[in-house]
Amino acid sequence: MLRVLDDALERGLATLAAATTLAGLEEAHIQVFGRKAPLSEVQRGIGSLPAEARSDIGQRVNHARRQLQEAADGRRAMLEQASEDALLVADRVDLSLPGRRRRSGSLHPLSLAEDEIVDIFLRLGYRVAEGPEIEDEWHNFEALNIPPDHPARTMKDSIYVNIPGHPELLLRTETSSVQIRTMQSQPPPVFIIAPGRVYRRETPDATHLPVFHQVEGLVVDEGITFADLKGTLDAVARALFGQDRETKLGPAFFPFVEPGAELAVTCMRCDGAGCPVCGNGWIELLGCGMVHPVVLENCGYDPERYTGFAFGLGIDRVALLKYRIPDIRLLVDGDIRFLAQFGASR
Numbered sequence: 309m310l311r312v313l314d315d316a317l318e319r320g321l322a323t324l325a326a327a328t329t330l331a332g333l334e335e336a337h338i339q340v341f342g343r344k345a346p347l348s349e350v351q352r353g354i355g356s357l358p359a360e361a362r363s364d365i366g367q368r369v370n371h372a373r374r375q376l377q378e379a380a381d382g383r384r385a386m387l388e389q390a391s392e393d394a395l396l397v398a399d400r401v402d403l404s405l406p407g408r409r410r411r412s413g414s415l416h417p418l419s420l421a422e423d424e425i426v427d428i429f430l431r432l433g434y435r436v437a438e439g440p441e442i443e444d445e446w447h448n449f450e451a452l453n454i455p456p457d458h459p460a461r462t463m464k465d466s467i468y469v470n471i472p473g474h475p476e477l478l479l480r481t482e483t484s485s486v487q488i489r490t491m492q493s494q495p496p497p498v499f500i501i502a503p504g505r506v507y508r509r510e511t512p513d514a515t516h517l518p519v520f521h522q523v524e525g526l527v528v529d530e531g532i533t534f535a536d537l538k539g540t541l542d543a544v545a546r547a548l549f550g551q552d553r554e555t556k557l558g559p560a561f562f563p564f565v566e567p568g569a570e571l572a573v574t575c576m577r578c579d580g581a582g583c584p585v586c587g588n589g590w591i592e593l594l595g596c597g598m599v600h601p602v603v604l605e606n607c608g609y610d611p612e613r614y615t616g617f618a619f620g621l622g623i624d625r626v627a628l629l630k631y632r633i634p635d636i637r638l639l640v641d642g643d644i645r646f647l648a649q650f651g652a653s654r
């Protein structure tokens with residue numbers, strides 16, 4: 309009987325240890341502790357033993373049962389832990405899997421170009437100034453030395469706003485009016501840029517839109533010279549189109565500057581050699597000049613003491629050149645296939 313008991317203990321421990329799942333352990337438990345298990349048979353046999361042997365065998369059986377029970381409990385705890393771990397593994401988020409990404413939008417090429425231009429001037433110490441898009445004739449024309457008989461003032465070029473009693477209101481034709489408003493509101497020194505939307509009576513084609521965008525700049529202080537204008541705009545052109553660009557100034561007339569000039573930059577495609585885009589190797593980038601003394605006077609600045617320069621740069625034009633966009637109308641068509649090309653991520 310002792311041999312059977314030792315055998316039951318040994319096999320029982322092996323059976324419990326062999327269970328690899330909780331369900332398997334249930335079965336092992338029945339095999340080890342069930343009614344037909346060797347251990348139970350030994351226990352049942354105790355009754356037929358002589359009285360003096362019962363106590364000893366009984367203790368041995370109980371001891372074996374405790375050992376088996378401990379083994380079963382230990383095995384259960386282990387399997388439960390393993391099962392929990394398995395669940396955790398199954399539920400784990402695999403961070404290496406590609407996610408279901410939402411398509412993010414992207415900045416419009418005009419915004420990209422404007423941000424870049426503004427950043428360049430902020431680094432040079434300029435401040436961004438803003439003003440109304442509906443202007444009066446004085447801020448839009450007269451203060452800028454554009455007299456009433458100037459062709460720019462005719463209905464052919466400008467878009468007037470139909471507000472009864474206010475025939476002087478129009479959609480600004482340039483953001484230069486912001487320069488006037490800035491000078492009226494503060495004494496020199498002035499270092500501002502004025503980015504914004506402007507309006508002209510244009511028929512849309514590959515290079516014209518009735519609504520387009522400008523960055524105008526204005527510097528006024530004591531001792532500002534044409535050399536400051538040249539150095540500043542040269543640095544800006546290189547920052548925008550590459551450090552190996554060259555620039556040149558040619559004479560031009562604008563009523564609000566004297567002298568006036570146009571800045572050209574060497575073509576970014578042919579590097580100045582000449583190609584179908586530029587013709588002679590140069591691309592006209594912006595108009596500029598020394599602020600006309602009359603304009604300074606109009607804003608209450610003493611032209612004997614202060615000098616300054618101003619410039620106007622087309623944001624649309626910069627976007628077309630930088631991103632090699634062949635037709636300005638693409639900027640306003642809203643074609644997602646066009647716009648998606650400017651996204652940081654698609």
Ligand SMILES: [Zn+2]
Nearest residue numbers: 575578583586
């Ligand atoms: Zn070229």
